[in-house]
Amino acid sequence: MRKIKHGKLVSGCADACCLKLEGLNVRLDGEPILSDVSFHLHCGEIVALIGPNGAGKSSLLRAILGQLPYSGSITFSPAGGPAIRLGDPTGTVKGTRPLVGYVPQSPTFDRGDPLSVLDFFTAATSNWPVCLPVPTRYREQAAACLARVHGEDLLDKPMGSLSGGQLQRVLLALALDPVPHILLLDEPLSGVDVEGEHQLLDMLDELRTQYDLSIFLTTHDFATLEHFADKVVLLNKQVLKAGSPSEVLSSPEFYRTFHLRMGKGGEE
């Protein structure tokens, strides 16, 4: 795994391409899920979101996707361009709303599911009804997208037969078609073996430099954070700590949240 960082933790975005969350609040059935969440995500940066179960990590991703009602603001400013407010109906003007790619927490497929990778891909990216045989041009299109994640050979496999790592790569290829401005990944490393994990992280690293993407992912795997993340956000309904991986992982907030004992001079 290469170790690349361009993590200057600038707080202001100036003219750079940037996703800004400011004072974000999400309530579900009256219960606060997220309160006053604010941070910036720059293009070309990989930011990891960590926190205990039920901390609101998935809800935060869904708010950015515009699938949960929220108060506060989420804005995206392309390099040098004017800011676009997400989730705002006036922001949906064609060509201005940023494209958000989403890799969901591994969906489960029955082993016998008669759904091939090609079916799945074509259903998500075209209007061709996949209950009919898929024409060659869509097949080539899907193969080209899968090539981005080195997965051309998976095209005719049933979705249910893929390993955790292979499934993540297929979902990633789908999220990259069309190439988004922001890429959100929900627990991409869970259910993936060590080799698959390295492959996936290398791929993300490759993608952000190739396409200047902002990559935002949730994870429970703290061991690899320092190798790939430019910035880590510790969340438990609110932002407890944000900064470089080493800053967050050595903070008292981190230890307290995960009930770890600190080394010398620490607290329980």
Added chain:
Amino acid sequence: MMQLWYFLVDLLPFEWAQTGSMYFMKNALLAVLVISPLFGLLSTMVVHSRMSFFSDALGHSAFTGMAIGAICGFGEPTWAAVVFAVVFAVLFNLVRRRSALTSDTVIGVFSSTAVALGIFISTLGGRSFTKFNSLLIGDILSVDPGKIGLLALILLAVLALWAVSFNHLMLSTVHPALAGSRGVKVFWQETVFSVAIAVVVTLSMTWVGLLVINSLLVLPAASARNTARNMTQYHLFSVLGAVVCGVAGLMTSYYLGSSAGASITLYLAVWFALSFSARKKV
């Protein structure tokens, strides 16, 4: 249209296919050729989205709709049943969306309420339930050309629905949030699909029979899943199995005098057993 059909059937070498007689059997055969692909097609999605219990509940609600239609004095209680089933399907989707309960529990709540309401209404004032017995078994031989035309229109409508929204519906069942992120209106997809099942189940109940109608929505695709490796094969096997078993079941019921719906279901069960023994190894 019907003249052309009768002309074609007359060419068949069967006892009932002789010119100028047994029109009920010829009508029934045409009805089976329309109903079976319809159910074969819907079946793929019922099984894929794990809604087999839901379609069963819809059958029960259709009977309740008939009872309501009958008590309100409609000459054709089927339409009251269609309206009731559609309301049932929409209401179910709304509750499922807002409730923290799992689907099967919500279905159980709706299903038992509908059945109780149906029995309550149909036995109100000490009336006998027996007039509804024919609905439980169904009678395909009573179908008339007008009804076949209606079913054919519905088959066309479902084909159109499949062409337009099969992809979106399939993605919605795989992962609602992923589908949403790609612009799919998940709630609407699910609602339109359950309304489609509601209409089809209600309109064909009279001929297929309430007790076995759900088997037509489960068995074709369940058998197809045993062997299919992609969506095209899945649809092909499901529709083909439904049509072959539909025709075979009707023939058997003619020669043995048994119920057509039950005969078709038994053929489908055999079809399932065969495909199970030839199932793919994954």
